[in-house]
Amino acid sequence: MKKTCSKEVTLKLIGILRTPHHAVDNIPVQPVGSQDVGVAELFPEFSEGLKDVDGFSHVMLLFHLHEMKKEVQLIITPFMDNKEHGVFATRSPARPASIGLSTVKVKKVDGNKLYFEGADMLNGSPLIDIKPFFRNVDNRLDAVSGWLEGKDADIASIHRSDDRFIERKAIHNME
Amino acid sequence: MKKTCSKEVTLKLIGILRTPHHAVDNIPVQPVGSQDVGVAELFPEFSEGLKDVDGFSHVMLLFHLHEMKKEVQLIITPFMDNKEHGVFATRSPARPASIGLSTVKVKKVDGNKLYFEGADMLNGSPLIDIKPFFRNVDNRLDAVSGWLEGKDADIASIHRSDDRFIERKAIHNME
Numbered sequence: 001m002k003k004t005c006s007k008e009v010t011l012k013l014i015g016i017l018r019t020p021h022h023a024v025d026n027i028p029v030q031p032v033g034s035q036d037v038g039v040a041e042l043f044p045e046f047s048e049g050l051k052d053v054d055g056f057s058h059v060m061l062l063f064h065l066h067e068m069k070k071e072v073q074l075i076i077t078p079f080m081d082n083k084e085h086g087v088f089a090t091r092s093p094a095r096p097a098s099i100g101l102s103t104v105k106v107k108k109v110d111g112n113k114l115y116f117e118g119a120d121m122l123n124g125s126p127l128i129d130i131k132p133f134f135r136n137v138d139n140r141l142d143a144v145s146g147w148l149e150g151k152d153a154d155i156a157s158i159h160r161s162d163d164r165f166i167e168r169k170a171i172h173n174m175e
Numbered sequence: 176m177k178k179t180c181s182k183e184v185t186l187k188l189i190g191i192l193r194t195p196h197h198a199v200d201n202i203p204v205q206p207v208g209s210q211d212v213g214v215a216e217l218f219p220e221f222s223e224g225l226k227d228v229d230g231f232s233h234v235m236l237l238f239h240l241h242e243m244k245k246e247v248q249l250i251i252t253p254f255m256d257n258k259e260h261g262v263f264a265t266r267s268p269a270r271p272a273s274i275g276l277s278t279v280k281v282k283k284v285d286g287n288k289l290y291f292e293g294a295d296m297l298n299g300s301p302l303i304d305i306k307p308f309f310r311n312v313d314n315r316l317d318a319v320s321g322w323l324e325g326k327d328a329d330i331a332s333i334h335r336s337d338d339r340f341i342e343r344k345a346i347h348n349m350e
Binding site: 010012030032048049054055057059074085088095101103131133141142143144146152 | 266
């Protein structure tokens with residue numbers, strides 16, 4: 001235990017994500033194309049930090065993938081391919097650091113709640129950070145997407161998660 | 176201590192970022208426009224996870240902002256404006272969860288090392304995750320950038336960090 005401590009980091013949580021997804025299978029694999037509405041519910045002590053977030057059309061949500069397998073799989077077959085890749089060449093939820101990143105559409109801010117469109121995470125996911133999406137900083141129009149090239153046109157319509165990466169098969173009333 | 180435990184998350188670290196920036200002031204405030212080269216040096220046990228990363232032109236690096244102020248400031252004046260905003264409407268490094276996100280350009284992968292262009296983080300920053308940039312998922316061409324609109328054309332040429340958010344003024348030979 002002592003030896004691994006320096007290879008970990010402890011971060012504050014700022015709230016909880018409320019989404020329509022109560023089980024880890026059949027969730028949209030990416031927020032793009034998802035119209036599912038979610039709520040980022042901040043712990044009240046952080047509400048003030050939401051000032052001016054509603055001026056942005058999109059934010060990036062960083063959250064804890066709290067129901068993922070504990071064993072690290074470095075070579076995996078992602079939802080969007082049938083070939084194996086290194087985990088850092090995928091967005092698989094089964095990663096060494098169980099952290100998810102979703103860019104979502106801001107609907108409104110009300111007190112300590114940020115309502116958003118594009119919920120692709122499990123209900124009850126612990127929220128780590130909210131970062132505004134900066135159009136001229138975060139877009140990479142010339143990006144080349146490796147193994148995903150030609151496979152991602154149908155992300156929104158076809159690809160849904162399954163339970164390959166989870167610890168338990170069905171999760172209800174989590175928190 | 177017991178009460179705050181549920182409001183924290185502990186994540187595995189996967190490596191260390193080596194960059195030319197040995198002090199927290201005068202760093203590019205965003206990776207876009209920075210030609211500074213950095214190296215994501217993975218702990219050897221995670222090397223295998225880099226397979227196929229070199230097929231992607233860009234990756235997102237998530238890292239620990241390990242030299243930031245410990246006090247949470249919810250209303251701050253970011254580097255790119257002279258007005259106050261809620262911290263979640265900014266990319267300020269002084270956030271409740273000290274986590275940084277930079278989209279950088281992949282140069283090459285060699286063993287446990289990923290060489291990249293666009294280093295805007297401090298040398299020695301602990302690396303939390305590497306996520307491939309998916310062109311059709313991560314771009315938001317229609318994004319509106321709130322208070323930043325009209326202020327970000329000159330990010331690359333003008334804006335550099337200063338020491339407003341740090342705990343110590345100069346940091347040398349960190350790790």
